[in-house]
Amino acid sequence: MNKAKRLCAITCLAVVATWLTPVQAQPSAAQTAVEAAKQYSGSTINVVWPAGVGALGQKIFAAPLFEQLTGVKVNIVEAPPTDVYIKVVAEHRAGTGGFDVVSLVPSWLTDLSIAGIIEPLDALVDKYGFAAELQGIEPAYRNNWMTHGGKIMAIPDDGDVLLLFYRKDLFNDPANKEAFKAKYGYELAVPTTWEQFSDIGWFFTNTYQPDLYGASVIHRSGLMQYFFQERFRNAGGRFFDLDSMDAQINDEIGVKVATQLQDEAEFMPPGSENWNPVEVLTAWLSGRVAMITWWPPPGRWSEGYGTDNEALKWVPESQIKGKVGYALSPGGNPELALGWSLAVSSNSRNKELAYLYIQWVNSEEISLQRVQLPYSLRDPFRASHFESAEYRSRWENADEYLDVLRQGAQIGMLDLSIRNTFQYEEALARAMQRLMAGEDPQEVMNEAAENWDKVTRRTGVDKQRAAYEEWAAKPNAYPQ
Structure with missing residues (x-):
C-alpha cells in the first residue's frame, strides 16, 4: 500500500x-x-x-x-x-x-x-x-x-487573504535599526503604510545587495491586479462613479497607486518584474529578500511544514526557519484575494x-x-480552524500565523464581484503587465478605465449599477 x-x-x-x-x-x-x-x-x-x-x-x-x-x-x-x-x-x-x-x-x-x-x-x-x-x-x-x-x-472552501511576510532577524538587528533610524528618522518596524514599505525596501536593498533585496511581489500570472484592488481602496479609491458608472481607477488615487507599484520594482531583485509566483517564493525561501506580500502558504512553508511531502518537492528547502514574522498588508485592510x-x-x-x-x-x-x-x-476559513490546538502546534509560531490570518479574515476586503467581473479583471491584469513593462502609469490606467467602461456599456449601465450597488453595500467591499 x-x-x-x-x-x-x-x-x-x-x-x-x-x-x-x-x-x-x-x-x-x-x-x-x-x-x-x-x-x-x-x-x-x-x-x-x-x-x-x-x-x-x-x-x-x-x-x-x-x-x-x-x-x-x-x-x-x-x-x-x-x-x-x-x-x-x-x-x-x-x-x-x-x-x-x-x-x-x-x-x-x-x-x-x-x-x-x-x-x-x-x-x-x-x-x-x-x-x-x-x-x-x-x-x-x-x-x-x-x-x-x-x-x-455556494459554500466557502478556502480562506484566502493577502499577507506581509518579513524577516524578523533583519528587522530586529541592532545595526539595521540604528542605521535605518538615522536615515529615515523613525524606528525600523513592520510597515503599516506603503510609504514605509518603500523606505524599508530601499534600506535593505542598499544595505545588502546583491545578496539580499528589500522585497519582492508577484508581478506576473495575472495576479498583480489583486494587489492594485487592495491598495486602491485602502487609499480611498472607488471603482465606479455610482451615478454614471464610469470607471474611477484612473483618477488621482489610481494613478498614484500604479506609480507606487512601478517605482517599488526598483528596489526589488533585478528581473523580478517578470517573476511568476514560484520565482518569488524561491527568492523568499532562499533568504534573498526581506519582505514579500503573498497568500498564506509561505507562512507554513517558511518553517518547513509539510515540505518533506513528495507533493511539495518543488518547494525549495527553507533557509529562513525561525526567522519569519507575519503581518497584515500595509494600508490597513488586506484583500481577501x-x-x-x-x-x-x-x-x-x-x-x-x-x-x-x-x-x-x-x-x-x-x-x-x-x-x-x-x-x-x-487556508483556514472557520473559527475552529483558527482556534485548533492541533493546528496551532504544527510549528513553533503557528499560533502567530493563525492569529494574523484570522485578523485578516475579519477586516479583509472582497474582490470586486459584479456582472462580467472576469472581463474587468482581465483588463486590469493587462494594465498591470504594461505597468511593469515601464509604460506611463497615467496612460496605462486611462486605457484600463476605457476598457472597463466598454464592458459596462456592453453589460448595460443600469444592470451593472444595480449589481455594483449590491456589492458595494457589503460591509467588506470598502474599508470601514
Missing part, C-alpha cells in the same frame, strides 16, 4: 471512530452527509477543480476517503486556475451535465448565479441540517461568499449527491483536516 493510500485508510478509521463516540448527541454535518450519500453507492460525481498542487488535497485525501465511506466515486476534473471559469461557462452552454460540483472564485458568484449556472442550495442546507455548522465560518466569508439575491449559492468556493452545477444529473459531497468536504471536522494538509492549498 503506497503512502497516499495508507494516509487515507488511517484517516478513514479515525473519522469513523469519532462518529461512534457515544457522547455526541446529534450527528455532525459530516456524518449526516455520509449516511445520506450511501444510497448513491456506485455512482460517480465529477468535480471541476483548479489544476496543480491544490488538486492533490482532493485526489489524495478527500475523494478517496469519501469513496471509502460512501461507495461514491469522486472524479476530479482539473483545469488551469485561469481557465476554470471559461470551462464552467462552456460546459453550461453545451448542456452536457459534465460537472456536478463547480469550483469557483467568489468574485464569479454574481455572474454564475445570474446566468443560472449554479443551483440555489437553501433547501438542501435545511434538509441536511448544515445551517448550524455554516455559522462557524468567519463572517467575512460567510456573509459575502455564499449568497446572491438572498439565496445560498481569490479564494475558492464550491457550488452545485444546475446541469448536474446528481444535484443532491453533489451537494452532499460539498457538505461533507466543508464540514467542521473534514475541513479542519483539509486546511492542515501541506499540499491542499486550502
